[in-house]
Amino acid sequence: MAQLSVTMQFYFAYGSNLDFDDWSLWCSKKNANPEGLVEYRRAFLPGFTVKYSHYSSGREGGAANLYPVDNNLVGTYGALFEIDENCLELLDSKEGHPNHYQRINVKVLDDNGKYLDAITYISKKYDLDDFFLPTEKYHNLIHNGMQRRNMPVIDIELAKQNLDNSNCGFIIAYGTLKKGMEREHIMPGEFVSNGYIKGDLYDLGPFPGLLDGDGEVMCEVYHSLNMEYDIHFLDQIEGTNLIPPLYERKLIPVECDDGKLRFGNCYFYCGDIEGYTVISNGIWSE
Numbered sequence: 640m641a642q643l644s645v646t647m648q649f650y651f652a653y654g655s656n657l658d659f660d661d662w663s664l665w666c667s668k669k670n671a672n673p674e675g676l677v678e679y680r681r682a683f684l685p686g687f688t689v690k691y692s693h694y695s696s697g698r699e700g701g702a703a704n705l706y707p708v709d710n711n712l713v714g715t716y717g718a719l720f721e722i723d724e725n726c727l728e729l730l731d732s733k734e735g736h737p738n739h740y741q742r743i744n745v746k747v748l749d750d751n752g753k754y755l756d757a758i759t760y761i762s763k764k765y766d767l768d769d770f771f772l773p774t775e776k777y778h779n780l781i782h783n784g785m786q787r788r789n790m791p792v793i794d795i796e797l798a799k800q801n802l803d804n805s806n807c808g809f810i811i812a813y814g815t816l817k818k819g820m821e822r823e824h825i826m827p828g829e830f831v832s833n834g835y836i837k838g839d840l841y842d843l844g845p846f847p848g849l850l851d852g853d854g855e856v857m858c859e860v861y862h863s864l865n866m867e868y869d870i871h872f873l874d875q876i877e878g879t880n881l882i883p884p885l886y887e888r889k890l891i892p893v894e895c896d897d898g899k900l901r902f903g904n905c906y907f908y909c910g911d912i913e914g915y916t917v918i919s920n921g922i923w924s925e
Contacts, residue, residue: 646724649757650676651684651747653717654703655777656730657784665733675726681750681788682719683902684759685711685890688805690798693740693762694771701771703781703798704740705761706805711890712866712904713808716790719749719757727758734760750892750900752837770801789899793862808866809903810873811836811893813858814847814923821925825876827869828861834895836905840918847923848886848908848915856921860895860903870904877906884909 655661656676666673688708691701705715722730734740740760747757765771778799785792797804809831816826839852849856863869870888878885886906893901 647721648727649679649747649755650720650722650727650730651682651717651745651757651759652720653684653689653705653715653759653781655698655780656720656733657718657788658780661780662733666729669729669732671729672725675723675729677721679719679721679749681790681900682717682747682755682757683714683749683890683892684717684745684747685714687715687745687761688713688798688807689715689794690767690804691771691773691801692765692767692769694765694769695777698777699774700777701773702762702777703773703795704767705759706767708805710867712870713804713806714748714890714902716785716794716902717747717759718784718788719747719755730760736760739764748890748892748902752891773799791899791901806866807862807864809893809901810861810863810866810869811858811891811903811905812861813840813849813856813905815845815925817859817923820923822876826861827865827872828863831860831862831901832895832897832899834858834860834893834901835921836891836893838907840921840923841908841912841915842918842923843908843910843912843915847918848910848912849905850908850912854917854921857923858893858905860893860901866904873906879906 663673687705690706693702693704695702740762794804815822839854840856841848
C-alpha cells in the first residue's frame with residue numbers, strides 16, 4: 640500500500656505559542672491534537688521587531704505583533720517548529736488568518752547559523768504604531784518562553800513599556816576592538832558578555848581575520864541602542880565599502896558566557912589568507 644506523503648514546513652513562533660501549555664489548552668478546546676507542533680531550534684527573524692500593536696479580545700489586552708524595519712541589523716527572537724498540514728490549519732485558526740493575523744513567508748536564522756524558510760503571522764488589523772498594554776499573564780507567556788530557551792528578553796520588555804526597540808541589537812568583537820586591545824576606545828555599545836562563535840581565526844599580523852570554519856573563536860558581545868549609527872561607523876572602520884572589501888558583515892549566533900544565545904553582527908575577513916596561520920585556541924591577543 641502506497642504511503643501518503645506529508646508536507647512538512649517550518650513555523651516561526653514569537654508570541655504565546657512559545658508556551659506549549661497555552662497551545663495545548665487552545666487545542667483541547669477545539670478537540671485537536673497539539674502534538675503536531677514540534678520544536679526544532681531557537682531562531683531569529685531579521686528585519687522585524689516585536690511590539691504590542693494588536694488588540695486581542697480573547698487575551699483582554701495587547702498581543703505580540705511583528706513590526707517591519709528597514710534593515711536586517713535587528714530582529715525578533717523566537718522558536719522554530721516543524722509543522723504538518725494539519726497543524727498549519729490549526730495555527731491559521733488560532734491566529735485568525737486572514738482576518739486578524741495574516742500568514743507570511745519569512746527567512747529566519749537558526750541557532751546553528753543556517754538560514755531557513757518558514758511561515759509566521761503578522762497583524763495588519765491595527766496601525767503598526769498602535770500600542771495595547773498586555774496582561775501580565777499573556778506577557779509572561781512570552782517572557783518565560785524566551786527565558787526557558789536562554790534567549791534575551793530585552794526586546795519584549797521594551798515592547799511592554801511601549802519603548803522603541805527597532806534600532807537595538809548586538810555587535811560581536813573578536814580582535815582589536817576587544818577590551819584591553821588597541822582600539823577598545825572606539826568600540827560602540829555596552830559590554831554584555833564574553834562568548835564564542837563558530838569559525839577559524841587567522842593571525843594577519845597587526846589584526847586578526849575571521850573566516851567561516853568549524854573552530855571556536857572567543858569574542859565579546861556588545862549591546863547597541865543605535866544600531867544604524869554604530870554599524871555605519873564600524874563598516875567604515877572595517878573597510879566593508881572598499882573595492883574589494885577588507886571585511887564583510889554577517890549576522891550570526893553567539894553563545895554567551897552568561898548562558899544566553901544572542902544573534903549579533905560580526906565582521907568576516909575577505910582577503911587572501913595564504914601564508915597566514917590559524918590561531919588554534921581562537922583567542923586574539925596583541
